[in-house]
Amino acid sequence: GAGVSQSPRYKVAKRGQDVALRCDPISGHVSLFWYQQALGQGPEFLTYFQNEAQLDKSGLPSDRFFAERPEGSVSTLKIQRTQQEDSAVYLCASSLAHSTNEKLFFGSGTQLSVL
Amino acid sequence: AQTVTQSQPEMSVQEAETVTLSCTYDTSENNYYLFWYKQPPSRQMILVIRQEAYKQQNATENRFSVNFQKAAKSFSLKISDSQLGDTAMYFCAFMKTNFGNEKLTFGTGTRLTIIP
Numbered sequence: 001g002a003g004v005s006q007s008p009r010y011k012v013a014k015r016g017q018d019v020a021l022r023c024d025p026i027s028g029h030v031s032l033f034w035y036q037q038a039l040g041q042g043p044e045f046l047t048y049f050q051n052e053a054q055l056d057k058s059g060l061p062s063d064r065f066f067a068e069r070p071e072g073s074v075s076t077l078k079i080q081r082t083q084q085e086d087s088a089v090y091l092c093a094s095s096l097a098h099s100t101n102e103k104l105f106f107g108s109g110t111q112l113s114v115l
Numbered sequence: 116a117q118t119v120t121q122s123q124p125e126m127s128v129q130e131a132e133t134v135t136l137s138c139t140y141d142t143s144e145n146n147y148y149l150f151w152y153k154q155p156p157s158r159q160m161i162l163v164i165r166q167e168a169y170k171q172q173n174a175t176e177n178r179f180s181v182n183f184q185k186a187a188k189s190f191s192l193k194i195s196d197s198q199l200g201d202t203a204m205y206f207c208a209f210m211k212t213n214f215g216n217e218k219l220t221f222g223t224g225t226r227l228t229i230i231p
Contacts (some may be wrong), residue, residue: 033218042119042206042221043160056218089158095217104217106160 002026004107006092012113013082021077021110025094031102032075034067035091037109043091049075082114117142117209121222128197129230135182136192136225138207144168146212149183150219154204155220158159163205194227202229 005024013019025032030051035043036059045059051072060067064083069075079086089109095102118141128134140149151163166174166183173181178198182191194201207222 031217035219040223042208042223043219044221045218048218054175059218091158091160095158102217103162104219109158 004092004094005103006090006107006110008110010113011109012016012115015082015084015114017036017082018078018080018098019082021079021090021112023075023077023092023094023107025073025075025092026096026105027073028096029094030072030097031091031095031104032069033104034075034077035093036061037089037091038089039088046090064081079112082112082115087112087114117147117211117220118137118145119209119220119222121207121225123225124223125226125228127228127230130199131196131197133193133195133200134197134227136194136207136227138190138192138204138222140188140190140207140209142188142209142211144211148210148212149181150208150210151179151181151190151192152206152208152221153201153205154224155202179186197229199231201227203227 007022032049034046037043047067048056048067064080066078090110091109093104093106095104120139147168149166152160164176164179178195180193204224206224208219
């Protein structure tokens with residue numbers, strides 16, 4: 001595709017349910033990031049992949065959050081036993097290489113609402 | 116740890132006028148990058164402009180320019196000849212020059228409205 005694709009665009013979950021959010025980065029992009037954006041706030045870093053390797057997961061808020069990128073392309077962010085405080089927009093971003101000179105491309109995010 | 120502060124939650128300006136959005140940051144790093152991102156209702160973050168800290172010259176991109184004051188840790192965005200399509204959330208962001216993990220630290224954003 002032409003850009004970073006995220007699905008679903010909206011997700012409503014009951015408290016305690018597990019959810020899986022998908023990110024399709026631009027083809028060939030090595031670096032992939034997940035960010036969490038709470039209402040009225042700026043995005044906050046969750047985790048970073050270089051190809052299939054998860055090099056930084058320091059931003060994951062709890063062990064209920066898990067991310068994977070098994071083949072170095074599509075990534076999934078999984079949240080187990082969702083809580084109301086997990087309600088946010090989850091943004092995915094990718095770049096061609098692990099370099100500060102490479103432009104970062106963002107998807108349109110998944111808006112998660114936990115009831 | 117780095118922090119980014121945007122002290123203007125909302126701003127509005129008449130179409131064709133000039134507006135300046137403020138951003139300050141705190142870091143102990145000497146080399147880093149600063150960014151302004153635009154987030155329209157579609158939620159997709161769009162890069163507006165980028166500044167490398169080791170460059171003294173202020174970055175410009177068409178109607179967008181920055182005033183980078185490294186000693187004061189200030190990084191404001193000026194939008195000239197504002198257009199209706201500039202209406203959006205604007206986020207200031209910081210990135211360490213950490214090879215291999217270029218995560219961004221964002222401010223809380225400024226909601227900019229261009230009035231016809």
